[in-house]
Amino acid sequence: MGLLNKTNRIKYLAFNDLWFMLGGIVLLSFVTDFLFSGGSFGKWPFVEATINWSVSLMFATVNWLIIRTILIALRKRYPSLKDNKKRIPLFFLSIVFTVLTVDYLGSSILGVIFGDSYNHPIRSRIVVPVILISLMTMAMYEAIYYYVWLKKSIREEEQAKRAIVQAQLDALRNQAQPHFFFNTLNTLRDIIDQNTREEAKEFVNRLSEVYRFILDSGNANLIPLKDEIKFAEAYIHIQKERFGENLQVDWNFSEEAKKLLIIPMSLQLLLENAVKHNVVSKAKPLCIHITVEDGKLKVSNKIQPKSTQLPTTKLGLKNIERRYALISEQQVTISKANDLFEVMLPLLKNDDQKNSHANTDH
Template sequence: MFAKKEKRIKYLGFNDFWFMVIGIIILSFVTDYLFSKSFFRLPIIEAIISWSVSLFFTICNWVIIRKVIILLRKKYTKFEDIGKRLVLLFLAIVGTVILVDFIGNKILTLIFKKNYNAQSFSKVLLPVIIISTMTMAIYEAIYYYVRLKKSIREEEQAKQAMVQAELDTLKNQAQPHFLFNTLNTLRDIIDQNSKEDAKEFVDKLSNVYRFILESGNANLTTLRQELKFAQSYIHIQSERFGKNLKANWDIPERALDRMIVPMSLQLLLENAIKHNVVSKAKPLAIHIEVANDCLVVTNKIQPKSTQIPSTKVGLKNIEKRYRLISGKSILIENDKNKFRISIPLLKPSDQKKHHEHTHN
């Protein structure tokens, strides 16, 4: 009956010690009032003795039915078994009330040497069954609520784990994508420049990869940190393109502490360089600014005559990560003359927390 607190919570959904104590006392007075009105028609001593009989029956019914509840919950553990469990519980309540009434009256007759005949079913047992059913329904309602809450929480945790796994996959996509393109750049430098230039490029590349490693476990980073990474990336690309590649930075100080998806700005810069001519005849200027609470990257469209194979990672990667992390989308504009991409600047509170969007 008075099992450990952990077991009570496990099978009942809550610690029911005081619920039992107070409930038994209240129900014993209620049943005494309904059937005997002892405290209204008898002297106090006799009234207490009469009430004790109601208390005895209430304790027996409560303890037995409570034990049945625990046994049923041990046997039918699945959430969808609730219908079967409720039917069996109701049958157990009916059987318990009838059995306790029969045996209890026999015991009381032996103890008090007074004939405690079982009264009619409709007069006593039916009301007791109804009261017991309503009381045990509280147990079921609390247990159902706790199980439902737990089920929703587990489902949301599973969803969040899946989202995080997908984010990790996307981050792991972006990093090899960056490596692939920088190795192509290194190959061009080795072909066209001295060994010293190639060594310097590798040193700068190692600094860039330090950022990638440091931000590898984060879903968001500050614009300040992302700018350092992006500017290092542009510096690396300048080794290849010289003055033919220019980045115009127009970032106000107030925006530097806003959040951004790691490597997103670098991917946008890489996308612009990859798909446009960068030459002395056609220098490429990339403008990076903050507008309408977004980081906006704009470049003139200078399509290459021969497009290099695309890995299809860049923009889709950014779009997916923004959608998974914040539910927000990036904006892509192409008027055949200029290509403009706007990515939202986020606050830490913009990051989705799936368990906060649970509806019971």
């Protein structure tokens, strides 16, 4: 692997170590020179000191390049973390062997060139500190490698979590749409049976507007409340084709609240749930109250149970609860007391979303 190949350096070392290597070699050469001669530049003339220091530079360069090559080879052979018990001891032994071998061969060659005087009696005591310094230097490679690997693992784990959450949200959203389609077809059948042909056509036109909203909302997991209100109003208009003034909705919230975010189709599902399970007649008109309290959208109605209750899977409420649970720490509140059914939907801001869900809309 070439030193100038940046891609390979990053692949096996987790970072571009060119400047780290150059700086480390120079620093190691000065340390070795200080250990061996007490600092050449402080004792001898510049030219002689430079020649003496260059020997230390040569040893530092050879040691570094050989050890680095061994490090890369071991990472290729043992890339997994579970192989650390094999790789790290082998790397430790390789450093010791490399420093001893380079010192022995280098000293022998320099001894031939400069004479036996080069083999200084204290040189054997210098090898141990050089080994320790080399170990600490290579430990920095390991530390950087594991730091980068950890960041990458955390990022991949977060991406996997987001993918899972998005898949679950998509499944729940796709579950809600057929549920709505089934119920509106039943409403259309009743209108065809009870009303004129023109009224049935008008219902179909309104229904097409509703489905245009579903298509426009696309894959969004959160939308502004004002958009959800438009959808809910269109849905109520459709239901009024069937129930007339026997169905009333009381809207009561500020313009500021309309800027907050809500799960798509959640308000509509609650309205649908109220119409489905309660009597809506001239004798017992159904009034649904929708207001904002404490940062939550409250939807409530008086319980007017039908004499013959339709079988229910509670799909609408479960769907809303699950989608909120995936997106936010805030929970949907459902209560049933004193003949009043009430659901509180959290109104969210962008920073209310869970980390595992953040930015899944993008």
